[in-house]
Each structure stands twice: as C-alpha cells, then as structure tokens.
Amino acid sequence: MPTVEEILKEHVTLDIESFDRLYLNGYVPIMQTGPQMVNFLLRHRGYANASGALLRRMTKSFIADVEKFAENNAIPMDSFVGKKKKQRRKDDVANEWRRKRPVRDDVVFIAPAQEKQTSFYIRKEQRAGTQRFLYSRSTVCVKHFYFYIDDADFGPAFIKIGTYAPFPIRVCINGHEWAKRQLEKRGITYESLDNGFRSCGQAEELQNICESLGPEQIEDFFLKWVERLPFPLTAEDRACGYMHKLSIWQMEFSRTQVFDRPVRGREFFESVIRENIDLGRPDRVQLLFDRKIIRTTPGKFRTRVITNGVFPSIHINYKSSHLKQYFKENRAARTEFTINNTKDFGVKKGIRNLPYLKRIARNTNTRLLQIERVSHDCVLSEASVERLSEPSVTTDGKRAPGLRPANPRVMSLMAALTLFLHVPDGFRNRDLRRCVAGLMGLQPEEYNANRMGYDLRRLRLKGLIFRLPGTTKYELTPYGQRVSLFLTRMNTRLFRPAFGSIQEDLGVHVPSPLRQAMDKVNFQIDQLLANAQLEEKKMQRS
Numbered sequence: 001m002p003t004v005e006e007i008l009k010e011h012v013t014l015d016i017e018s019f020d021r022l023y024l025n026g027y028v029p030i031m032q033t034g035p036q037m038v039n040f041l042l043r044h045r046g047y048a049n050a051s052g053a054l055l056r057r058m059t060k061s062f063i064a065d066v067e068k069f070a071e072n073n074a075i076p077m078d079s080f081v082g083k084k085k086k087q088r089r090k091d092d093v094a095n096e097w098r099r100k101r102p103v104r105d106d107v108v109f110i111a112p113a114q115e116k117q118t119s120f121y122i123r124k125e126q127r128a129g130t131q132r133f134l135y136s137r138s139t140v141c142v143k144h145f146y147f148y149i150d151d152a153d154f155g156p157a158f159i160k161i162g163t164y165a166p167f168p169i170r171v172c173i174n175g176h177e178w179a180k181r182q183l184e185k186r187g188i189t190y191e192s193l194d195n196g197f198r199s200c201g202q203a204e205e206l207q208n209i210c211e212s213l214g215p216e217q218i219e220d221f222f223l224k225w226v227e228r229l230p231f232p233l234t235a236e237d238r239a240c241g242y243m244h245k246l247s248i249w250q251m252e253f254s255r256t257q258v259f260d261r262p263v264r265g266r267e268f269f270e271s272v273i274r275e276n277i278d279l280g281r282p283d284r285v286q287l288l289f290d291r292k293i294i295r296t297t298p299g300k301f302r303t304r305v306i307t308n309g310v311f312p313s314i315h316i317n318y319k320s321s322h323l324k325q326y327f328k329e330n331r332a333a334r335t336e337f338t339i340n341n342t343k344d345f346g347v348k349k350g351i352r353n354l355p356y357l358k359r360i361a362r363n364t365n366t367r368l369l370q371i372e373r374v375s376h377d378c379v380l381s382e383a384s385v386e387r388l389s390e391p392s393v394t395t396d397g398k399r400a401p402g403l404r405p406a407n408p409r410v411m412s413l414m415a416a417l418t419l420f421l422h423v424p425d426g427f428r429n430r431d432l433r434r435c436v437a438g439l440m441g442l443q444p445e446e447y448n449a450n451r452m453g454y455d456l457r458r459l460r461l462k463g464l465i466f467r468l469p470g471t472t473k474y475e476l477t478p479y480g481q482r483v484s485l486f487l488t489r490m491n492t493r494l495f496r497p498a499f500g501s502i503q504e505d506l507g508v509h510v511p512s513p514l515r516q517a518m519d520k521v522n523f524q525i526d527q528l529l530a531n532a533q534l535e536e537k538k539m540q541r542s
Contacts, residue, residue: 002264004271005373011264012257016197017362018210019175020252020336022218024351026169026244028233034135037120037165044240050133052122055165058232059142062163065230066110066145076101076109094148098156105152107229115144117162140164147229154178154221159229167232169244171222175213182209193329196256215351222246247349253361254336255369262330269312269327272372316368318424319344323364335368337361337424345425364424370478371421375485388462388483400461405487412439413455415491417464417476417484426473429453 002010030036041050070077078097082088090111097109121138124131142164149157155177160170176195183190189201200206226244233242259265313326320341328334337360342349345360391402403410416435420427429452436455437447456474459465464480467473476484 002267004268004375007259007264007268007271008257008369008373011260013260014197014199014203014258014332015255016200016203016207016210017253017255017365018179018196019213019358020195020254021250022171022173022175022248022252023250024171024173024218024222024246025249025349026171026222026246028166028242028244030241031166034120034137037135038133040242044237044242049131050135052120052133055120055122058165059163062230062232063143069230070110073107075107078109078111080111080113090146094156094158097148098150103150106150108148108150111146111148113144113146114141115162116141117144117164117168119162119164119166147225149225151181151221151225153181153217155181157221159222159225161229161232163232165232167244170249171218171246173218173221175210178213178217179206179209193256193258193332196254196328196332196334198258198329198331215354218351218354219246246351248339248342248351248354248357249349251339251342251354251357251361252336253339253358253365254334255362255365256328256332256334258332265327265331265333268333272314272325273312321424323368323424325368335365337364360424367421367424371481371485374478374481375489384483392462394461398461401458403458403462405490409436409440409455411487411491412436413459414484414487415439417459417480418488421476421481421484426468426471426475428472428474429456432456432474 031040037055038050041047041054045054047054067077069075076097078093080088080090080093093111094108101108116139118137119140119142120135123134123136125134142162144160144162147159147161149159151157154173157171157173157177159172162168174195176197179197180190180192183200183206186205188205190197190206191199197206222244226238259268313324316323320339321344322338322340323336324338325333325335339345339357339361342353342357345357347353347356385405389402389404392400394400403413405411413436416432416439419435420432429449433447433449433452434444436452437444440447456465459480460467460474463477464483465474465476468475
C-alpha cells in the first residue's frame with residue numbers, strides 16, 4: 001500500500017482551498033440596549049413616548065410588507081412544519097423548492113418560522129404624574145422570515161430576518177457556490193462534487209477565484225438584498241445610521257483533495273486512521289454508520305476500521321471549534337475547520353477579521369495533513385536518535401541536556417506532546433504539565449511548574465518546540481512532531497508488547513511466540529549454567 005505522502009503527491013488530481021459555509025449575524029449596533037431603543041423611538045422616530053405598542057406596530061407592518069412582496073412577485077411561501085406538525089429539515093425544503101423553481105438572481109421562496117431571539121422586555125413606570133417605559137433584554141419566541149434566494153454571484157443562499165426589535169438577521173452563503181458562479185461568468189468548465197469541485201478546466205484560476213472572496217464581496221451581497229427585500233427599518237432609518245452590520249457567527253474553511261481513483265481515498269483513510277487511532281489525538285476517531293447510535297442502543301461499540309459500506313471521518317475539537325476530515329462523495333478527502341466562536345483565537349467577530357481567521361483555518365488544515373504525513377513515516381535516523389539522547393551545545397553556546405528514550409519522564413513528555421499536535425493555538429506550561437503529571441502517575445503539585453519549565457527548556461534547545469513570539473505559548477516543530485510520534489509509537493507498539501511478552505507470568509500465561517522463544521533461550525541458559533556447576537564439582541572431587 002502506498003504511503004500517505006505518496007497518495008497525496010501522486011494520486012490527487014485537484015487540490016482546492018476555499019471558504020465553505022459562512023453563517024453571519026446581522027445586527028444594528030445602536031439598537032442593542034434599552035436606552036438605545038428608547039432613543040430610537042423618541043429622538044429618531046419622534047414619538048411622544050417609547051411604548052412597546054410602537055414596536056408591535058412595526059412588527060405588524062413588516063409582516064404585511066413581506067406578504068405583499070410575496071404576492072406581487074408571485075413568490076411561494078412554505079413552512080418547515082409538515083403534516084401532523086412534524087418538523088421538516090430546512091435544507092430538504094429548500095432543495096425541493098430550488099428544483100421546482102429554478103430562478104436566477106431572485107427569491108426562490110419565503111418560509112415563516114417561530115423561533116427564539118433576544119429582544120426586549122418593556123416595563124411601564126409611573127413617577128410624579130409622568131410615565132416612562134423601561135427596556136431590558138429578554139428572550140422571546142417570535143416570527144422570523146427565511147428568504148431563500150438564488151444570487152447571481154453567490155448562488156444558493158438565505159437571509160433570515162426577525163420580525164421584532166432589534167430585528168436580528170442571519171445570512172448563510174457558501175464560498176464554493178460563489179466560486180462556481182465566477183467560473184460560469186468566465187466560461188471555465190468544471191464538474192461539481194456536491195457543493196465543491198470534482199474537476200476544473202483551469203485549476204489554478206479556480207484557486208485564485210477562491211482566494212479573492214472576502215468581506216467586500218459579502219457586504220456588497222448583503223447591501224444588494226437589503227435594498228431588494230422588504231425590511232423592518234426604512235431607508236430613512238438606514239440613512240441615519242440604523243443599518244445592520246455583519247459579524248461572523250460560524251465560518252467553515254476547507255481543503256478538498258480529489259483522488260484519481262476511489263481506492264486511493266480508501267487507502268488514505270485506512271492509513272490515517274491506523275496511524276492515529278492510538279495517539280489520544282484526534283479526540284474522537286469514528287466511523288459514520290447509516291443509523292443513529294444513542295445511549296440505550298444495545299451492544300458494544302468500539303472504533304474499528306471498516307471499509308465496506310461506511311465512510312471514515314476524523315473529528316478534533318478545540319474549544320468551540322471543530323476540525324474534521326472525511327471521505328466526500330467517495331472521491332475526495334475533505335479537511336474542514338469550523339470556527340464557531342472567533343474569541344477562541346482572541347479575535348473579534350467583525351467580518352473584517354475574516355482574512356485573519358482564514359489564515360488560522362488554513363494553517364490548521366495544513367498542520368493536520370502534515371502530521372498525517374509524518375505519522376505514517378516518522379522513522380528517525382541513527383544520527384537523530386543520538387542528537388536527541390546525548391547532551392549537546394546549541395549554535396549560540398547553550399547546553400542542551402539529553403532526552404533519553406528509555407527514561408519514563410521523557411516518554412511521558414513525548415506522549416503528552418502528541419496530545420497537542422493538532423491544537424491550532426499552541427500550548428502553555430500548565431497545559432502540558434497536567435498531561436505529563438497524569439502520564440507519570442503524579443499529582444500536579446508533585447510535577448510543579450519549575451520541573452515543567454526545565455523540561456520545556458530541554459525540548460526547546462533540542463529543537464522539538466519553539467516559543468511563539470511575544471507569548472508564553474509553544475508549538476511543535478516538524479522535527480518535534482516526528483520525534484514525539486516515533487518515540488510514542490515505538491513505546492506503544494514495540495517496548496510495551498515486547499516487555500509484556502517476556503516478563504514473568506503474573507498469574508495468567510499469555511501465549512506469545514516471543515515469550516515462547518525467550519523461554520527456550522532461558523531454558524538453554526539454565527541448562528548451560530547447571531552443566532557448568534556440575535563440571536566444577538567434578539573437578540573439586542578429583
């Protein structure tokens with residue numbers, strides 16, 4: 001079977017990185033607090049009071065505008081609730097209507113839905129013969145309208161608008177669909193792979209198109225449909241600053257590598273799962289079966305490599321974000337990083353931060369693929385082992401203590417490092433210290449920060465890790481990835497099974513060819529010793 005490196009280098013016909021789904025939040029910055037809402041009604045709209053009836057009037061007017069818009073433009077309205085009040089999947093309803101009504105640059109259908117949103121609780125207060133209305137944030141269940149559209153530039157998308165103040169908006173677009181529309185405009189042929197690409201006549205141009213998608217194109221798309229769709233805030237409101245701004249609710253960035261033959265994809269995932277299943281990371285290596293397994297499902301469930309009728313996937317969690325890799329349409333390896341909370345990486349949610357988040361996601365996807373290459377072929381040369389185990393001096397004259405592979409503390413360090421192979425934001429002293437202490441069977445106070453600091457210095461001087469500039473965080477170097485994987489795998493697959501096979505019986509005899517051979521060797525040695533003692537006694541008698 002070819003290695004992971006060979007498969008990715010020699011059997012991939014198309015390699016494309018692009019935004020996948022982008023789920024954005026739209027909000028009016030100056031309508032988010034109670035005083036701001038009062039200011040909107042009194043100073044901007046010019047009402048005599050800030051009664052909640054005014055907001056209800058805006059809601060009814062907006063609902064009437066949507067219904068009139070649908071009627072005037074012959075746009076169908078549908079519900080996500082089916083027969084017997086059974087909820088239907090939104091994507092299934094949308095796909096059905098897109099087949100029935102294949103419009104271009106228009107609204108396909110509108111779907112009302114009762115959903116929760118953060119709004120305002122209004123309380124009337126009377127004081128000194130006057131009354132005023134106090135607003136405080138609250139969660140309510142109100143009507144929302146889903147506008148499923150087909151955009152000339154972005155293709156299938158939807159915009160959801162809440163009907164009650166502060167009128168939140170959700171926007172869902174797809175970077176692959178946007179790239180397809182750009183290819184069509186330029187007359188470049190391509191073949192779809194679900195929402196991605198299976199082939200393209202000009203792969204390099206396709207990648208350039210994917211790279212060009214950014215905040216400017218998304219904001220233009222949003223402003224275009226704000227003008228075309230019925231909207232709870234008028235054009236006068238928007239001109240005075242009551243305009244929705246977009247922030248990142250969820251971002252998916254993916255890398256799709258299409259194999260020349262499906263068998264290469266199966267070989268890739270078999271190798272990846274086999275080499276990563278015993279490392280503790282990814283957190284969960286699972287196979288997707290065609291039926292749901294819940295807590296009450298009978299039977300024993302364990303991770304297995306199955307190649308008949310299932311598609312393997314790898315899932316790795318980091319805080320609120322999720323990295324996954326799966327076999328897409330039995331033809332391509334899709335590596336996809338989903339950011340659910342930009343604050344996981346110390347970044348605000350504004351859409352202008354999209355390029356920076358794309359760089360984080362791209363580096364994470366690349367790191368996973370690099371680790372998979374290394375983990376499948378992580379053999380160290382004799383010189384590398386010597387460099388690691390013996391004391392050395394760095395180029396700037398610093399003494400680097402040796403890391404002897406047989407040492408339990410060193411092996412615990414290596415095993416702990418493998419837990420942080422896929423972490424996109426680095427690790428700190430305290431993060432690694434907890435893992436090393438647990439692997440050594442020590443309490444955290446027994447393996448304190450000073451001992452961890454000494455070990456971090458050893459790892460850094462040996463070139464296994466490096467410190468991120470201006471921080472107290474560390475990341476593994478490519479050499480560190482190879483060393484930690486090699487030593488951990490050697491300990492797991494060679495030393496522990498071998499020592500378990502040749503050690504004395506602990507009440508249970510485990511048959512092993514190695515144990516049987518060692519027993520024969522030990523028997524012959526015992527016989528040799530016995531004979532030697534016998535000959536010695538004969539010599540003493542004579």
